[in-house]
Amino acid sequence: EPEVTQTPSHQVTQMGQEVILRCVPISNHLYFYWYRQILGQKVEFLVSFYNNEISEKSEIFDDQFSVERPDGSNFTLKIRSTKLEDSAMYFCASSAFGQESEKLFFGSGTQLSVL
Amino acid sequence: GNSVTQMEGPVTLSEEAFLTINCTYTATGYPSLFWYVQYPGEGLQLLLKATKADDKGSNKGFEATYRKETTSFHLEKGSVQVSDSAVYFCALRGIQGAQKLVFGQGTRLTINP
Numbered sequence: 001e002p003e004v005t006q007t008p009s010h011q012v013t014q015m016g017q018e019v020i021l022r023c024v025p026i027s028n029h030l031y032f033y034w035y036r037q038i039l040g041q042k043v044e045f046l047v048s049f050y051n052n053e054i055s056e057k058s059e060i061f062d063d064q065f066s067v068e069r070p071d072g073s074n075f076t077l078k079i080r081s082t083k084l085e086d087s088a089m090y091f092c093a094s095s096a097f098g099q100e101s102e103k104l105f106f107g108s109g110t111q112l113s114v115l
Numbered sequence: 116g117n118s119v120t121q122m123e124g125p126v127t128l129s130e131e132a133f134l135t136i137n138c139t140y141t142a143t144g145y146p147s148l149f150w151y152v153q154y155p156g157e158g159l160q161l162l163l164k165a166t167k168a169d170d171k172g173s174n175k176g177f178e179a180t181y182r183k184e185t186t187s188f189h190l191e192k193g194s195v196q197v198s199d200s201a202v203y204f205c206a207l208r209g210i211q212g213a214q215k216l217v218f219g220q221g222t223r224l225t226i227n228p
Contacts, residue, residue: 003158004158006158033215035216035218037221040220041220042119042218042219042220042221043159043204043206043218043220043221044218045215045216045217048215056215058215091158091159093158093159102147102149102164102166102208103161103164104159104161104216105158105160106151106153106158106159106160107158108156108157108158109158
């Protein structure tokens, strides 16, 4: 079965540094998402992306966050200046068009640790 | 706003035991409801879904019924296996807005042989 691939699986960074989390969605999917889960808390929606633009974002997704689909295959999440509270597992997901859009396919996540 | 509440984990059962993981939601209208499962080292996978009241979603022996009157979508399985050990997430998608899912906190299930 096709799958969503995320790299790296673990990322350790210093507070204030920029990080880029990378994702390769399923090739014929049109909707792309980032979610995160802080340890012990709920999986939280960050942003959805369709037709090369953000379609929806949460309050968490402030000016420090940005997303990009630079080359038609990768989908990246950039955190400009990381904070301690950005430490979490970040999940990328994608879905197809129409009725199949309800079925999200998730990557296995990137564990981000901000020191 | 929309929200999902799952029973606290972790849950530990013996093989062949009956499983229930409770999930209740708060939403306007008739959201679509989902259970996702995350096996160790993998991403979340859709387990089952229901899109309207009284619908029953089922897959791999798991079932959940969309109960509008109790705003619930409890996950059940009659006889669990060791291979069912995973984290289970209840989620909803509202009737308004784009495609985002609202998740519960997840329930870790461990099945002992």
